[in-house]
Amino acid sequence: MEEQQLVYMDHAATTAVHPEVVEAMIPYLHGHYGNPSSIYSIAQEAKEAVGSARVSLATALGADVDEIYFTSGGTESDNWAIKGVTYANRKRGDHIITSKIEHHAILHTCQYLEKQGFKITYLPVDQYGLVDPGDLERSITDKTILVSVMYANNEIGTIEPVQELASITHEHGVYFHTDAVQAVGHVPVSVRSTGIDLLSLSGHKFNGPKGTGALFIRKGVRIDNILHGGAQERNRRAGTENLAGIVGTGKAIELATTGIEEKGVRIRTMRDRLLRGIQDSIQNTRLNGHPLKRLPGNLNVSFDYIEGESMLLLLDSFGICASTGSACTSGSLEPSHVLLATGLPAETAHGSLRLTVDTDNTNEEVDYVLSTLPRVVSRLREMSPLGKQVTS
Amino acid sequence: MEEQQLVYMDHAATTAVHPEVVEAMIPYLHGHYGNPSSIYSIAQEAKEAVGSARVSLATALGADVDEIYFTSGGTESDNWAIKGVTYANRKRGDHIITSKIEHHAILHTCQYLEKQGFKITYLPVDQYGLVDPGDLERSITDKTILVSVMYANNEIGTIEPVQELASITHEHGVYFHTDAVQAVGHVPVSVRSTGIDLLSLSGHKFNGPKGTGALFIRKGVRIDNILHGGAQERNRRAGTENLAGIVGTGKAIELATTGIEEKGVRIRTMRDRLLRGIQDSIQNTRLNGHPLKRLPGNLNVSFDYIEGESMLLLLDSFGICASTGSACTSGSLEPSHVLLATGLPAETAHGSLRLTVDTDNTNEEVDYVLSTLPRVVSRLREMSPLGKQVTS
Amino acid sequence: MYSKTVMDHFMNPRNVGEIKNPGGVGEVGNPVCGDIMKIFLKIGDNRITDAKFKTFGCGAAIAPGSMATELIKGKSMEEAWEVTNKAVAEALKGRPPIRMHCSVLAEEGIHKVINAYRVSHNLGPWEEKAHSHHEEKDNGGCKTCYSG
Amino acid sequence: MYSKTVMDHFMNPRNVGEIKNPGGVGEVGNPVCGDIMKIFLKIGDNRITDAKFKTFGCGAAIAPGSMATELIKGKSMEEAWEVTNKAVAEALKGRPPIRMHCSVLAEEGIHKVINAYRVSHNLGPWEEKAHSHHEEKDNGGCKTCYSG
Numbered sequence A, B: 001m002e003e004q005q006l007v008y009m010d011h012a013a014t015t016a017v018h019p020e021v022v023e024a025m026i027p028y029l030h031g032h033y034g035n036p037s038s039i040y041s042i043a044q045e046a047k048e049a050v051g052s053a054r055v056s057l058a059t060a061l062g063a064d065v066d067e068i069y070f071t072s073g074g075t076e077s078d079n080w081a082i083k084g085v086t087y088a089n090r091k092r093g094d095h096i097i098t099s100k101i102e103h104h105a106i107l108h109t110c111q112y113l114e115k116q117g118f119k120i121t122y123l124p125v126d127q128y129g130l131v132d133p134g135d136l137e138r139s140i141t142d143k144t145i146l147v148s149v150m151y152a153n154n155e156i157g158t159i160e161p162v163q164e165l166a167s168i169t170h171e172h173g174v175y176f177h178t179d180a181v182q183a184v185g186h187v188p189v190s191v192r193s194t195g196i197d198l199l200s201l202s203g204h205k206f207n208g209p210k211g212t213g214a215l216f217i218r219k220g221v222r223i224d225n226i227l228h229g230g231a232q233e234r235n236r237r238a239g240t241e242n243l244a245g246i247v248g249t250g251k252a253i254e255l256a257t258t259g260i261e262e263k264g265v266r267i268r269t270m271r272d273r274l275l276r277g278i279q280d281s282i283q284n285t286r287l288n289g290h291p292l293k294r295l296p297g298n299l300n301v302s303f304d305y306i307e308g309e310s311m312l313l314l315l316d317s318f319g320i321c322a323s324t325g326s327a328c329t330s331g332s333l334e335p336s337h338v339l340l341a342t343g344l345p346a347e348t349a350h351g352s353l354r355l356t357v358d359t360d361n362t363n364e365e366v367d368y369v370l371s372t373l374p375r376v377v378s379r380l381r382e383m384s385p386l387g388k389q390v391t392s
Numbered sequence C, D: 001m002y003s004k005t006v007m008d009h010f011m012n013p014r015n016v017g018e019i020k021n022p023g024g025v026g027e028v029g030n031p032v033c034g035d036i037m038k039i040f041l042k043i044g045d046n047r048i049t050d051a052k053f054k055t056f057g058c059g060a061a062i063a064p065g066s067m068a069t070e071l072i073k074g075k076s077m078e079e080a081w082e083v084t085n086k087a088v089a090e091a092l093k094g095r096p097p098i099r100m101h102c103s104v105l106a107e108e109g110i111h112k113v114i115n116a117y118r119v120s121h122n123l124g125p126w127e128e129k130a131h132s133h134h135e136e137k138d139n140g141g142c143k144t145c146y147s148g
């Protein structure tokens, strides 16, 4: 394997912990070992550290400090929001609305609730992955207790019209949750002006540590706990706090939201150059997701006649880290539910490649990918029994 | 405040992360940033790191590697075990048996299930905090689906007869779960020879990082997931893994279980010296928990006529970190449910002090506590309207 | 978690102890709930000439006892009656309101001891208001004070 | 995640391509499920004198195609028929069994192409067994291969 260099373009999967974040965390690993719930002074330092991380997150989202609850990641936040609101409001209704392109943390949770007798509407999306607010309007019934539509999709990067969706939801007196795991730290997010009642985020998607996240719960929202036990997080999320992780997430959100617009422009420029380069050098490709309403770093293209996982393995042999909506990466050979929802045929969906660019990428890396990818695609196409042996 | 020195004797609340554990974690914060679920090489390194932490835990417990599932801590493990087994087996029955002295992570979870219509039996304990196996035997019905009794109590340190309890449970074809958060890493624990079906542990109780834990699930146990989403942890616990935390927990369990018996003897010796010293210098005290069947590091004594939180604050002013089963520390002025279950009157329970000794304590620290505590107790007794102004 | 003033009154409480042959003694709280406040007054010419307290309770109860007795010393009965838990809490500056419960105990103690004096002097008790601060919750008979 | 041998066969696959005027062609799999294995044989004297393959599928499908065609070259039809997915997997050493699905595809491909040859030569097909390895799960028509 010729491993010329390492080009990491899978930032939607996870990001490297920012060196300043590691630095902020280490004191809370090495010392400061109090349990934030204890009464003595060293524990109070731990408690204060958790408190100021909470302030950082609240500031970033435009929320109040006591609307932020730390969790073990985006998945727990999603599970909590969906199950917590559903169980707490079951007397008011049994109907939940979400979209077909949610992350599995939402979809599998909804499917679990379905087995318990709750009714779920999975809103369709158009070819770009956009939810139609009209569809939402028509789906709400007097049994609806929760609408959950993601802020931005993790595979195709499409940014949903959350403000419009939230406002329709509120007209019917229903709570609006958004899985903003891919959005927070990458595009400006403001819970108040968007009208969000609950919002999930995950630290490791914006250069924080893996295994920490948060749920924003607007004051007054009726929600059950999902982790019962001690009185942590104002009696709402039990369990000794992941002290270093929380401190790291606080630092990471500060760094991520500083100059977020400027960074977005830089990232978008690299991403667009990557897209043009791919379209110029490889035939039979298709851009997945919306051309404009998308996360700055997300690129998702399909290549006919080939399968994604083999593409990833070859790219890996050239030191390029990427992702696909196909195959065994997600535990099954099924093509991505997101791509299928946009109307892509299964065999094309199998040939999708996701490259997610971030601030730590460079133009040189973009060039390297552009010089490598056509070779990889053409090699796999030569091996493929499909198509007319189109080589790039 | 005269802060002569810092004596940390609250290891049951949390422990300092061992320097070697921090060292093992840092590479997984600084680099190795792949998402363990991804396919490319750098992610595979992350995956292997998770794998070897799993081996370390399995080895420590005498379990198989694929019986260990990482969680965000003891609380999540407890919630998962109780709710997961209950929901998955609700067709077989609706009755759960636990004890009156469980941690809130078990008790509050059971109370939540009670609201949903499940029946819970809370087994009493004797004056030492021991569950009577006969009581368990008599409580099991053909509707019982789960018995959960803790391995060792976090407040009074009493070690329960888990092997006997497990064997009675199994005679009735029921699953046996144990919350071993306080035991693992402190006394040898073996799931096979004890007959445990599910076991909860928490990393930060044995010098690992806060916010990581694990649930041992014996192969074949029917259990629902509680966090739904991605395919992590062999489809059983969704959410991007807390990579550094898991690596740290793996390292911590290795360190904790190396020479565990010898360390136990050393710790017990310090603890016993502390107890004798207290009994010799302070009148009207009572040892809580069992004199012998207890965790080596746990000491819990009650002092008549005074209240625990004020004791903690004074001790803190002398640099001593300890814990109490009283008052506002746990969010309420209620006395500890554990001490009440052992038959202690509420006013005595309020005056309890827990000192938990670990390997990083020294005989000098024991001496310092022994020279400080009598002063603290007598000062508070002088202020107290209770008792006959007994001073130590 | 406590302000400097609270810690000062906790570490060096004023007026701890008993008054022999007091003009009034009032005790509030319940050991089962983990808090008792006992206040002793010396009274001359309708003025509180001395005040002492004893307490059994969470750390936050000592400082209010100390502060409350300081505040009422020298005051007339009417003035002392008006020393509310808020006044105690404010005098202790920055005490988180979640511990308000404990200064409520001080206020109740003052009322109790003044009425004890009034009753023993055939003056008829003043009306004690019920304390239903939103910071408190009923908790099986014991008030709850949150640790946050 | 793959063994060295797998990676070698993946990076430098043997026998990729088509055989012009083949003695037999067999295709198994389904593009909707993300995997196709197409095997071409040249047959003389009941022996496989050449074998080539094309594949569309997850990375793990390329190596078995390469290995399977290597294994059957030079073998008689009967011998080739006995080349099972286990043999392919073993030849690829250490492939995690979770990817067994993909070597099953190679075995199925061999059976399919041999029977295609037999049928076209009026020899009557041999019986192909159903593959129900515990590593596989039915997944809406597509087999699932776990990533662990």
Ligand SMILES: Cc1ncc(COP(=O)(O)O)c(C=O)c1O
Pocket (backbone or CB within 6 Å): A238, A239, A240, A241, B012, B013, B072, B073, B074, B075, B076, B078, B103, B105, B150, B152, B153, B154, B179, B181, B182, B202, B203, B204, B211, B213
């Ligand atoms: C016996 C017991 N169970 C469960 C827990 C909860 O563990 P964690 O705080 O790591 O979630 C603790 C510690 O607080 C405990 O002592």
Ligand SMILES: Cc1ncc(COP(=O)(O)O)c(C=O)c1O
Pocket (backbone or CB within 6 Å): A012, A013, A072, A073, A074, A075, A076, A078, A103, A105, A150, A152, A153, A154, A179, A181, A182, A202, A203, A204, A211, A213, B238, B239, B240, B241
């Ligand atoms: C949109 C979305 N939601 C939820 C998650 C789950 O977050 P985590 O893996 O941190 O639990 C992810 C990331 O995997 C995601 O991209």
